[in-house]
Amino acid sequence: MKKLTSTVLAIVLGGSLLLAGCSSTDSKVSDGINQMLDTTEQLSKAIESGDQAKAKEVGPKLEDQWSSFEDDVKKDNQDLYEKIEKYLDPTIAGSEADTLDKKALSTLNNQLTDALKELKDKTK
Template sequence: MKKVTAMILAIGFGSALVLAGCNSNESKISEGVNDMLDTAEQLAIAIDNGDQAKVKEVGPQLEDQWSSFEEGVKEDNQDLYEKIEKYLDPTIAGSEAATLDKDALETLNDQLTMALKELKDEIK
């Protein structure tokens, strides 16, 4: 009887660790998405104001934020991972360009924002 109880407890504990790990990954993704959405909003304001210095400062932050949780997205949601990557790289490149193309960068940032919001809705 003690062996059965010990086995049940071990299975329960193992399951709890697995579930906690899943929740931790979702929490990390959720926090990362929120950070990226905040940065994308700051970028949108800088683009709208034509503030190229601020655009160059804020845009590259998106890559650092994304790299902190992108593997979890890649594992769990390949379609949204690819969608975010599709808009992220050109948004960053546009933010680092020598001259600011407001219209193109605004469109890319809007598309990136929509993809991030889709991911946020998916992980709720």
């Protein structure tokens, strides 16, 4: 009986640890998405106002934010990973350009924002 109790306890404990690990990954992805959405909103405001200095400051933050959780997205949501990658690099490059192309950068930023929102909905 003691052996059975120990086995059941070990299974319950192992399952709990496994679930805690999954929750940690989900939280990391969710937090990362929210940070990126905040940044795309800041970038949108900079684009609308024509504030090139602010766009150059905000845009590159997206890469660091994305790199903190992109491997988890790539593993679990390959299609959305590719969609975000498609818009991320051009958005960052546009934000760092010497001349702010408001129309093109706004379009790219909106597409990136939409892809991030899609990922957020899928990971709820």
